[in-house]
Amino acid sequence: MKQLAPALLDWFAQAAREMPWRADKDPYRIWVSEIMLQQTQVNTVRPYFQAFMKRFPTVQSLAEAPQDIVLKHWEGLGYYSRARNLHKGAQYLVTEHQGQMPRSYSAVLKIPGIGPYTAGALLSIAFDLPVPAVDGNVVRVLSRLDAAPYSIESSSKRREIEARAQALIPAQAGDFNQALMELGALICTPKSPQCFRCPVQNECRAYQTERIGEFPVKKKKSRVKAVQLWVALIQNERGESLFCKQGKQGIFREMWCLPWIDKQNCDLQSFMEKLPVQTDSGEHLAEISHTLTHRQLSLSVYRYRLQEESRTLPEPFLWIDPENNANYAIPVAHQKVFRFLAEHPLLSLF
């Protein structure tokens, strides 16, 4: 594998895609981009990253922002625990390190939301420290290069592939780690790797032995759980809808949702009786589906008229105008209720 690093670096120098977070080596920008890019495509992340940086240009500005505003800027990206942890991480960095990213692997790993991959990516890209950054993409590429059954499913397996990656890192650690990731994203893709134009074809054992299909070794798929929800759309005369801030646990934690409950836990009538407003008997509005990583949600949405306006709502309830909700992060599953209404204008005449 003597030629791997030079060949990969040459290729990266001409093939690297332009990305807003690659404009400089600011550790804060690299950190935010790496968190956004987890489980999310580059093209989806671009506009979110730009808007996030405009609103939170420094780690201090992120640390000082209310959590609701941070979640609002994450709205639509999904996996909101990433945003909550990024926010906590910014507060930790300001309190413990005067807002400066430490240059030690163990210190970076203590920052909330930063695991081995992000620590490696951050330290290598921002400071050129020789730390491996091994995610699913890199596992795939290294598995094929070595024709070895690497994985990161356990810490001992992770240590094995990190040691392998570490041994390959040249002086330009940041570019090398990014080149491995870029190769995985552009050429050594999961389903149809384009070996014919791969810059490290000569170094690839799986290619040379015609065993590409065997790597990476497939893991068993986790089962997706079906969850059925009752959802209540209750609107007042001002066009606002009743929302409820979620607690620290559960699928929509700490976001603003229409009142909802798992059908397994309650029938619709009993659920409605627990809400702090008087409504009519309601009508069925829509069935809406939404997929999360491990759950397939089915929302049975019922719409209700208010019978009398409640002057004050108890916490955590609030009337929110869905058209003007810049301060409230609403999960996409619940935004779909309003999208459904927008697509069916006759139903909006309530």
Ligand code: SF4
């Ligand atoms: Fe991946 Fe093919 Fe390149 Fe090997 S030759 S690293 S399998 S793209």
